[in-house]
Amino acid sequence: MEPVVIQALDVSKCYRLGVIGRDALMNDAAAAWQRIRGRSGKPALPDPHGKEQRVGDWFWSLRGVSFDVRQGDVLGILGRNGAGKSTLLKLLSRISVPTSGNIRMRGRVSSLLEVGTGFHPELSGRENIYLNGAILGMRKTEIDRKLDEIIAFSGIEHHLDSPIKRYSSGMKVRLGFSVAAHLDPEILIVDEVLAVGDAEFQKKCLGSMREVADGGRTILFVSHNVVSVQSLCSRVIWLESGLVRREGDTEELVRDYLNTYTHQHSEQSWPDGEGPGTEEIRLVSVRAVSADPSGAFTTEATVRVELEFDNTGIRDADLDVRLQVRTGNDAIAFSSDLSAALPATLWNMGRCKVSCEIPGHLLNSNTYRFHVFTFRQGRVLFKAEDVLSFDVHEGARSGSTFRKMPGAVRPMLTWQR
C-alpha cells in the first residue's frame, strides 16, 4: 500500500461571528487584562464535538475532521456551501491554522487557490513569472530552467516585456496558469475556482491536473461541482456541517450525495397567488405521472407532465411554455417548447392546463430536475426552477449490458442490420 502523505487528525476550526468595532476592542482589552491578572488563560471555546455547530458567537466550521490521503490518490472533497470545504482548503494550504487538531503532510506541497497570485501590474510578464513562481514556492534557479517552457506554454511571447497592466484578463490567466502548470509538486491542492473560466481553459486545467495525477502524485480537489469531481477523483470525502459524513469510492458516494441533496418530488402545487409567476399568470400545480402501472418512473415508461396555470391577464396567443429537463448534476438534458407542437394556442382566462408526454425509452436511469420557463413575445416572463425532481429507475433489462449507461438521455434508436 502506498504511504500516507497527508494526515488530518481531529481537525477543528472555530470562527467568531460578528464585526470588529469598538466592542471588539473593549472585549480584547478586557480579555488581555484578565490574562495579565492570571484569571483565565484563554477565552473558553465551546466543545467542537458538541451537538451544535453554532454556540453563541462561536461557529465551528470544521468539527473533528480526520482523514488519510495516500500517495497517488486523487481525492475530491465534496460538500455544499458552508459544509466546511473552504475552511479545510485554507488549512491544507496553510493560510490559516486549525483551532485544534493538526494536519501533517509529506513532500513538496503546492496549493492553487487562484492563478497569478501576487502579479504586480507595473512589472513585465517576465518579471511576474519570477515573482509568481517564487510566491508559489519555486526557487529562482528552477524558474530559470523552466522559463522557456513557461513562456511557450503561455503563448504570449510577444508581450513578455510589457507591464501586465496592459494585458487582457485572458492573457493574465494564461500567464498565471503557465507558471502553476510548471510547479511540479508532490502534493497538489486545488480549488474548484480553478476549473472555471472558458471551456478551453477548463480543459487545459483538468488535463494538466490529470497529468499530475498520472505521474503518481497526490491531488486534493475541493469542489461542489459533482461533474468535475467525478471526472477527476478516485476517492471522495463528503463534508457536511463541518463533519466528514462519508468517505469512499467516487461512484457510489457521488450517487448517494446527489440523492441526499436532490429533493425528490414528482408533484407540487401552490396556494392561490403564491405560485411562481407574474401578476398576469401563475403556476398553480405541476405533476409528473408515470404510465407504468406501479407509478414508478422507469426508463421504459412514458412520463406525462401536467402544468396548471392561473391566467388573469393573457388572452392572446403570445404565451409560450418551455419545459427544461436537467440531470442531477445540472447538465441540460433537453428542452421542449409548447409552441413547437401547437404554434398558435389561444389562452383562456382562469385555470389553463398544459401537458406533454416524454416518451418511454428516452430518459436514462438518472436523477432529473424540471424547470418551467414562460415566454411572452420572445422574452422570458418567468422562470420556475426545480418544480419537479425525481429519479428514473432501470426498467426491465433488455440488451447485453447491465452497467449503467452513461449519458443525459438514453433514447432507444432504430437499429437495422
Added chain:
Amino acid sequence: MTRDATPEASAQWDVSVSADRPWWQLGLGEVWRYRDLLLLLVRRDLIAVYKQTVLGPAWQVLQPLLTSIMFAVVFGLMARMSLPGIPPLLFYMSALVPWGLFNGVVTRISQTLVWNSALMTKVYFPRLVPPLATLLSTGFSFVIQISAFFLFAIGYALAGRFTWNMGIEALAVPVLLLVLLALAFGLGLLVASLSVRYRDLSFLIGFVLQLLMYMSPVIFPLSRVDEGSGLRALLEANPMTPILEGFRAALFGLPMDWGTVLYSVAWAAVALVGGLFLFQRVQRSFADVI
C-alpha cells in the same frame, strides 16, 4: 479508519499545520528557503515604484535632498540651527537620512500585512518574508541616501567650505544602524499586527511619527535645547534621540554619548521581541480576520 502508525513514517512529516506553535519559533530556516522570494519582493518594491517615472531611482536621492534643501532654506534663514562649521545642508541630511529610514521602515512594515492581504489569503509562504523584504528595500534606499550624503560632504570639503574631521567615530554608524533597524522593525511589526484587527492604527501611525520627528533632534541639535526644560525631557525620552545624535556625532567626528545609546538599545530590544511575539500570534489567524 486505518492509521499509518509505523514510527519511521510518523517521523518524516515535512509540514505540520496546527495551532500550537510557540511564538519564539520564528521559522527562520523556512524564511531562508524562501530567500528567492525575499529578493524578488525587494526587487519589486524597488522597481515597481519607479515604473513610469522619468527620473526613476534618482528619486531615492532627490526625496531626502529636496527635504534637506527645504529645511536648510527655511530653518537656515529663520533660525540658524546648525552647528558651527557644518553646512546646513549636510547638518540636516545627517539626521534626515537616518530618520527617513526609521520613518520608512515603521510606516511601510506597519502596512505590509494589509497591503499583501490579497497574497496572504491565497497562498502560504513564511509571513515574515514581506516585512523583511520591506526592511531590505528601505535599507537599500538608505544606502543610496547615505552615499549621497558622503558625496555632498566630499564636495563641500573639496570646495573648502567645510573641514570634515570624521574619524574613528564613523565605526559607530553600523552599530547605530542596527539599533535603529531593530527598533523600527519591532515597532513596525507591532503596528502591523494590531492594525490587522484595528485599521485605525494605520491612520494614527502617520501622525505619531510626525510628532516623534518634532520630538527628535532632526532639525536642531540636542545641545540647542536648554537642559532641564520640559522639551529637553521629552527629547531625551525619545529613543530615536540618541540614535540621531549618535549619527551626527559619528558622521561629523563629534564626541559620542554611548550611555544614552544604551537607552535606545533597551527600547529596540523590547520593541523587537514584542513585535515578533505579536506578529507570530497574529499571522496564524491573519487570514481569518483580514
